[in-house]
Amino acid sequence: MTSFSLRSGSKELLWPTTACVVGILVLLPILAVFYLSLFPEENIWPHLFSTVLPAYINNTLILMLGVGVSSTLLGVGAAWLISSCDFAGRKIMNWALLLPFAVPAYVIAYVYTDLLEYAGPVQQFIRELGDWTSPKDYWFPNIRSMGGAITMMSLVLYPYIYLMAKTAFLEQSPSLFITSRSLGRSPWVSFFLVALPIARPAIIVGLSLVLMETLNDFGTVDYFAIRTLTAGLYDTWLNLSNIGGAAQIALVMLIFVVTLISAERYSRRKQKTYQNRQGSHGRERIKLKRKASIIAFAACLIPVTLGFIIPASLLTIYAINYFAVSWTPKFATHVFNSFSLSVTAALVTLAIGVVLAYAKRIDKSRLSIVMLRVSSLGYALPGAVLAIGVIIPLAATDNFIDDIFRDYFGLSTGLILSGSIFALIYAYSIRFLAVSSGAVESSLEKVTPNMDLVARSLGYTQSQTLLKVHLPIINKGLLTAVLVVFVDCMKELPATLILRPFNFETLATYVYQYASDELLEQSALAALIIVAVGIIPVILLSRTIDNK
Amino acid sequence: MISAKMKSLGALALLSAPLFVSAAEEVNVYSLRQPFLMQPLFDAFTKETNINVNVVFAKSGLAERLKREGKNSPADLVLTTDLGNLSEIQESGVTQGIKTDTLTTNIPSQYRDPNGEWYALTTRVRAIYASKERVPEGAITTYEDLAKPEWKGKICTRSGKHPYNVALIASMIAHHGEEKTESWLVALKSNLAQKPQGNDRAQVKAIKEGVCDLSLGNSYYYGNMLTDPEQSEWAAAVRITFPNQNDRGAHVNISGVALTKSSPNKANAIKLMEFLTDDMAQRMYSEQNYEYPVKPGVPASALVSSWGKFKADPLPLTEVEKHRAAAVKLVDKVNFDG
Numbered sequence: 064m065t066s067f068s069l070r071s072g073s074k075e076l077l078w079p080t081t082a083c084v085v086g087i088l089v090l091l092p093i094l095a096v097f098y099l100s101l102f103p104e105e106n107i108w109p110h111l112f113s114t115v116l117p118a119y120i121n122n123t124l125i126l127m128l129g130v131g132v133s134s135t136l137l138g139v140g141a142a143w144l145i146s147s148c149d150f151a152g153r154k155i156m157n158w159a160l161l162l163p164f165a166v167p168a169y170v171i172a173y174v175y176t177d178l179l180e181y182a183g184p185v186q187q188f189i190r191e192l193g194d195w196t197s198p199k200d201y202w203f204p205n206i207r208s209m210g211g212a213i214t215m216m217s218l219v220l221y222p223y224i225y226l227m228a229k230t231a232f233l234e235q236s237p238s239l240f241i242t243s244r245s246l247g248r249s250p251w252v253s254f255f256l257v258a259l260p261i262a263r264p265a266i267i268v269g270l271s272l273v274l275m276e277t278l279n280d281f282g283t284v285d286y287f288a289i290r291t292l293t294a295g296l297y298d299t300w301l302n303l304s305n306i307g308g309a310a311q312i313a314l315v316m317l318i319f320v321v322t323l324i325s326a327e328r329y330s331r332r333k334q335k336t337y338q339n340r341q342g343s344h345g346r347e348r349i350k351l352k353r354k355a356s357i358i359a360f361a362a363c364l365i366p367v368t369l370g371f372i373i374p375a376s377l378l379t380i381y382a383i384n385y386f387a388v389s390w391t392p393k394f395a396t397h398v399f400n401s402f403s404l405s406v407t408a409a410l411v412t413l414a415i416g417v418v419l420a421y422a423k424r425i426d427k428s429r430l431s432i433v434m435l436r437v438s439s440l441g442y443a444l445p446g447a448v449l450a451i452g453v454i455i456p457l458a459a460t461d462n463f464i465d466d467i468f469r470d471y472f473g474l475s476t477g478l479i480l481s482g483s484i485f486a487l488i489y490a491y492s493i494r495f496l497a498v499s500s501g502a503v504e505s506s507l508e509k510v511t512p513n514m515d516l517v518a519r520s521l522g523y524t525q526s527q528t529l530l531k532v533h534l535p536i537i538n539k540g541l542l543t544a545v546l547v548v549f550v551d552c553m554k555e556l557p558a559t560l561i562l563r564p565f566n567f568e569t570l571a572t573y574v575y576q577y578a579s580d581e582l583l584e585q586s587a588l589a590a591l592i593i594v595a596v597g598i599i600p601v602i603l604l605s606r607t608i609d610n611k
Numbered sequence: 612m613i614s615a616k617m618k619s620l621g622a623l624a625l626l627s628a629p630l631f632v633s634a635a636e637e638v639n640v641y642s643l644r645q646p647f648l649m650q651p652l653f654d655a656f657t658k659e660t661n662i663n664v665n666v667v668f669a670k671s672g673l674a675e676r677l678k679r680e681g682k683n684s685p686a687d688l689v690l691t692t693d694l695g696n697l698s699e700i701q702e703s704g705v706t707q708g709i710k711t712d713t714l715t716t717n718i719p720s721q722y723r724d725p726n727g728e729w730y731a732l733t734t735r736v737r738a739i740y741a742s743k744e745r746v747p748e749g750a751i752t753t754y755e756d757l758a759k760p761e762w763k764g765k766i767c768t769r770s771g772k773h774p775y776n777v778a779l780i781a782s783m784i785a786h787h788g789e790e791k792t793e794s795w796l797v798a799l800k801s802n803l804a805q806k807p808q809g810n811d812r813a814q815v816k817a818i819k820e821g822v823c824d825l826s827l828g829n830s831y832y833y834g835n836m837l838t839d840p841e842q843s844e845w846a847a848a849v850r851i852t853f854p855n856q857n858d859r860g861a862h863v864n865i866s867g868v869a870l871t872k873s874s875p876n877k878a879n880a881i882k883l884m885e886f887l888t889d890d891m892a893q894r895m896y897s898e899q900n901y902e903y904p905v906k907p908g909v910p911a912s913a914l915v916s917s918w919g920k921f922k923a924d925p926l927p928l929t930e931v932e933k934h935r936a937a938a939v940k941l942v943d944k945v946n947f948d949g
Contacts, residue, residue, distance in 0.1 A: 288808035561672035565665035
C-alpha cells in the first residue's frame with residue numbers, strides 16, 4: 064500500500080513533465096521561425112506598407128471571412144441534418160459528406176478552372192446556345208476571382224467543421240435535447256439554444272482549422288491570382304531573398320490567428336458543459352416527412368457533388384486520356400510512402416495531442432495551458448516556412464553530434480535527422496498538432512471532472528485514469544483526430560518537398576511536379592490515387608465512429 | 612545492466628550506420644527543375660558512368676536547407692531554373708568554384724561565373740507571342756513596343772513577380788534606368804487585357820481564345836505546346852517573336868548548375884557537370900525541352916532551329932541580377948499584379 068501511494072505520488076509530476084518535454088520539442092521549429100525573423104536582410108515593412116500591403120490584408124480578410132462563413136454553414140448544417148434527422152439516404156450522406164476532404168484545394172481549383180473558363184466545355188455550350196463568338200458578347204462569372212477562390216476552398220474545407228460538429232452532436236447527451244423539446248421548444252429553437260452552444264467548442268476547433276488553412280494556402284490563391292499575405296511572404300522570401308522578412312510576415316499572420324482564437328475562447332471562458340455518458344444511444348432522430356426528406360437529401364448532395372463527384376469524374380477522364388504519360392510502375396512505392404508516412408504521423412500526432420490535452424486537464428497550471436496553446440501554432444504557419452523552422456534545429460543537432468564525434472572519436476556521423484523520414488514525421492506532427500490536440504481537448508472538456516475523482520478514489524493513477532476511463536469515453540474524438548490528420552498528411556505538400564530524403568516521392572509531390580507547371584492532366588492518375596487512398600480509411604473510420 | 616549496455620550499443624550502431632553503408636558510386640542533386648525534365652538526362656549519365664544520381668526536387672527552400680545542413684550536407688550539386696536562384700545560392704556562401712578544361716571549353720565565359728561558382732546549362736529567350744490572325748508580322752518588334760497605347764487591352768502576361776518577368780524587368784532597369792522602366796511598366800499594365808494570372812502557356816491559350824493579342828513567354832514553351840496533343844492548337848494561333856533584334860537583342864535567361872561547398876562526392880559531381888555541358892546532354896535539353904544549348908557548336912533541335920536565329924542581349928546576366936530587388940519592388944509600386 065505504501066509503495067503504491069508512493070508510486071502514484073511520483074506520477075503526479077509525470078504528466079506535466081512529459082507535456083513540457085513534448086511541448087518544447089514541438090515548439091523548437093516555431094521558435095526557429097521567430098529566430099529567423101530577428102535577422103531580416105532589410106526592413107521589408109516600409110516598402111510593403113506604401114505599396115501592396117493594404118490590398119493583401121484586404122484580400123486575406125475577405126477570403127477568410129468568405130471561407131469561414133460558407134464552410135461553417137455547410138459543415139454545421141450538414142452535421143445537424145445527419146445527427147438529428149432521419150431521411151432517405153442519410154446513411155450514405157453521413158460518410159459521403161466527407162469525400163471532398165480528400166481532394167487537395169489546388170486540384171479542385173485546377174479542375175474547375177478547366178471546366179468553367181472561356182475555353183471550357185460549359186462556356187462553349189453557352190456560346191453555342193447564344194450563337195456568340197467572343198468573351199465580350201456575354202457575361203459569365205470569372206472562376207479566377209475572389210468568389211471562385213472562396214467557393215473552391217469552402218468546398219474542400221467544410222468537412223473539418225462537419226466532422227467536428229457531427230462528433231460533438233453525437234457526443235451530446237440526448238436527454239438535453241429531449242428536455243428542451245418537452246419544455247415546448249421547437250426543434251429549431253432547441254438546436255440554437257441547446258445543441259449549438261454545447262457543440263460550440265468543437266465547431267470552433269473545426270473553424271479555426273479552416274481559417275488557418277485558408278490563411279496559409281498558396282497554391283489555390285496563386286492560381287486564381289488573388290494576392291494575399293502569403294503572396295507577400297513568398298515574394299519577400301524568394302524574390303527579395305529576405306527570409307527574415309518572410310518570417311516576420313509569417314509571424315504577423317500567426318499573431319492574427321492567435322488573437323482571433325483567444326478572443327473566441329475568452330468569450331466562452333465561463334461556459335462549461337459536461338456529460339456523464341457518451342453518445343447517441345437512445346437518441347431519437349426526427350423523422351422527416353417525404354418532402355422534407357427530399358430537401359435534406361438534396362442539401363447534402365450539393366456539397367458532395369460539387370466538392371467530390373465533379374472533380375473526381377474530371378480527374379478520371381484526364382487519367383484515361385493521359386494514361387500513357389501518367390502511369391509509372393513506381394506508383395506502388397509512392398502509395399506506400401504516402402500511406403505509411405501518413406499513418407505514422409497521424410498516430411504520433413494523436414499521442415502528442417493526448418499528452419498535451421490531458422496534462423492540461425489534470426494539471427491546470429498556466430504552463431500546461433500555454434504549452435497546449437502554443438503547440439498548436441504550427442498549423443498557422445505556411446508549410447514551407449514551417450519546413451525551414453524544422454530544418455534549423457534538426458541540422459543544428461546533427462552538426463553538433465557530428466562535431467562531438469569528430470572531436471572524440473575522429474569519426475563523422477554526417478546528418479542523421481535532417482533529410483530523413485524522421486524530419487517529415489516531425490514536421491507533420493507539428494503542422495497538424497492543432498487538429499489532434501483541438502479534437503482531444505474539446506472531447507475531454509465534455510467529460511465531467513467527477514469521472515477523474517471517482518477513478519482516483521478507486522485507486523487509479525492518473526495514467527490509468529486516462530487509459531481506462533477517459534480514452535474509452537472520448538474514443539470518437541480520438542478517431543476523428545486520427546482521421547483528419549491522416550488525410551491532411553496525405554495531401555501535405557510544401558513541407559514534404561523541402562524536407563524529404565533523396566529519391567523520395569509521395570503521391571502529393573509526384574502530382575506537384577506536373578501541377579506546378581499547370582500540367583495536372585499528366586498526373587491526374589496520381590491525384591485520383593491520393594483521393595482514393597485518402598478516402599477509403601475515412602469512410603471506414605467514420606462508420607466505426609457512428610457504430611460505436 | 613545488460614539491457615542498458617545493449618541499448619547504448621544499439622544507439623551507437625544506429626548513429627554509425629551512415630558510416631558503414633557501402634559506398635556505391637553516387638552523386639546527390641538538389642534540383643529546382645522538375646524531375647520529369649531531368650530524369651532522362653540522369654538516366655543517360657548513369658548508363659554511361661555507372662554513377663547513380665539521387666535527387667530531391669523542390670521549387671523553394673532547398674537553398675535554405677543547404678545552408679543549414681552546412682558542412683555535412685549530402686548535396687553535391689544544385690540545379691536551378693534561372694540566374695536569380697543560382698546567384699542566391701552563391702550569395703549564401705554554400706557553393707565552391709570549380710574549373711576544369713572541359714567545363715571552361717564547353718561553356719562560354721558569359722554563361723559562367725568567373726570563378727566557376729556556377730555554370731549555365733541552357734538558355735531561353737523571353738519572347739513575345741503574337742496572334743497570327745490579329746497582329747500583322749512586324750507590328751511589334753521590341754519589349755518597349757508593349758507599352759504603346761495601340762495595344763490597350765490587348766496584352767496578357769503571368770504575374771510580374773514570377774522570376775522570368777522579374778529578370779526581364781531587371782534587364783529593362785539595367786538598360787533604361789529605374790525611372791523609365793517604371794513608366795514602361797505602368798504603360799504595360801494599362802495595356803493588359805486581364806489581371807496577370809496563369810503561366811506562360813496560359814497566356815498563349817488566352818490569345819487563341821481571343822482574350823488578348825500579345826503575350827510574354829519563354830521560348831521553350833512554344834516547343835512544349837507544339838508537341839502536346841491538346842496544346843498544339845494554342846501554339847498554332849501564335850507567332851513567336853524574338854524582341855529587340857535591331858538594337859540590343861532579346862533578353863535571355865539561363866538554367867544552371869552549381870557545385871556545393873560541402874560536396875561529399877566531388878569527383879562524381881564534376882563528372883555530372885561535365886556530362887550536362889557536353890554534346891549529348893546539350894542536345895537532349897534541346898530535343899526534349901526545346902531550350903538552347905550553351906555549348907558552342909551544338910545545334911538546337913530541328914524544331915527550335917525552325918524558329919530562326921536570334922540576337923541575344925550581350926549584357927552580362929550578373930549585371931541584370933543586380934537590379935532584381937529593384938525590379939520586384941517596382942512591380943509592387945505600380946501594382947502590376949493588382
